[in-house]
């Protein structure tokens with residue numbers, strides 16, 4: 191069914207009895223041309239573009255839990271293209287361009303809200319770094335506005351500009367950045383993939399790979415063996431575990447990242463703001479909750495829940511920026527498992543096993559990457575060629591030293 195104003199009206203008049211399930215719930219077949227492991231944003235988007243753009247007919251997405259139960263439904267929904275380095279610049283620029291038409295593409299409202307993303311500067315050195323970043327964004331064709339103090343006081347009057355330790359000096363605003371509704375992205379891609387014939391198989395955990403003479407033959411799963419011509423891994427925080435089943439060791443560590451939301455408040459925060467003197471960022475959801483987060487918990491874990499020291503750290507950073515936050519009651523917090531790569535940038539590449547492909551290392555920035563990642567991974571799996579906008583996300587950069595360390599923090603996954 192194509193969603194439209196007409197359908198909404200028709201169903202309103204007929205007791206909403208005409209809506210159909212958004213995707214089928216098929217039994218797995220014995221074999222597929224392509225199997226994607228992981229029903230998160232990246233896996234679902236890859237399946238969608240493989241079917242739609244490249245006409246691949248016989249595809250399955252295998253998800254060990256339920257669709258969207260991973261990071262795609264746990265993130266803080268920030269979408270932006272204000273990176274610094276070649277490689278990241280063109281990729282996130284492409285992704286933001288795709289976000290702008292994604293609701294139309296999927297015929298599903300992903301609620302993109304281009305309310306802007308503001309990075310704050312608290313010292314002259316930071317303001318210079320922000321100017322450099324803004325120039326890189328402008329040179330890529332993206333927007334960037336360097337704001338001085340007066341302009342910023344008018345734009346975000348509720349910040350504590352004169353905080354004795356971290357006075358705010360200015361900021362870099364990307365007006366086209368903002369937020370999108372995370373679970374709608376999972377559902378929209380799932381629906382789109384299903385409409386193109388992709389089998390979405392939930393409660394199906396991949397437990398091993400069958401590899402013969404260096405080539406992939408299929409996957410062992412909790413629901414039996416499934417043959418496959420090609421297999422794409424898109425399991426985010428579980429990337430290292432899955433790759434190990436294929437005999438590979440990845441330059442990726444898994445860490446927990448938490449997020450928090452307050453009770454619903456009247457409209458207060460007009461943009462997405464990131465603090466420059468600590469890892470803290472905040473926006474306001476359409477329901478009024480203040481959504482915020484900060485650093486990863488800082489040690490390796492496969493647990494999807496966070497710990498109290500980071501709650502305290504994030505709350506302190508928030509209070510330094512907006513002391514009024516102390517009056518808001520926190521409603522919920524949760525965690526997701528991050529696939530932190532050694533340089534903070536992702537991997538979209540082939541592997542030493544013929545027919546086995548890798549999509550991972552998204553750290554805590556993979557939601558904004560979803561459209562371009564799906565398109566680039568589908569391109570690679572269908573054609574064997576790297577998409578030009580994702581050409582630098584190679585696995586061998588960790589051998590050759592061509593790292594994409596946007597944060598400039600060195601080979602420290604816990605710092606990216």
Ligand SMILES: Cc1cc2nc3c(=O)[nH]c(=O)nc-3n(C[C@H](O)[C@H](O)[C@H](O)COP(=O)(O)OP(=O)(O)OC[C@H]3O[C@@H](n4cnc5c(N)ncnc54)[C@H](O)[C@@H]3O)c2cc1C
Pocket residue numbers: 227228229230231232233252253254255256258259260261262263264265266267268269394395396397424425426427428432447448449483524525526527528552553554555556557558559
């Ligand atoms: C708290 C938090 C805040 C974040 N904020 C942002 C943000 O504001 N902006 C941004 O850009 N990014 C953000 N991120 C990062 C972003 O959510 C992730 O980088 C991105 O969602 C990862 O890709 P994915 O959607 O495919 O992952 P997931 O949704 O995690 O998908 C992977 C799937 O693989 C499945 N899987 C794992 N192992 C197996 C197996 N063996 N067999 C079958 N299936 C398996 C999992 O169950 C899961 O559903 C945040 C993440 C978190 C946790």
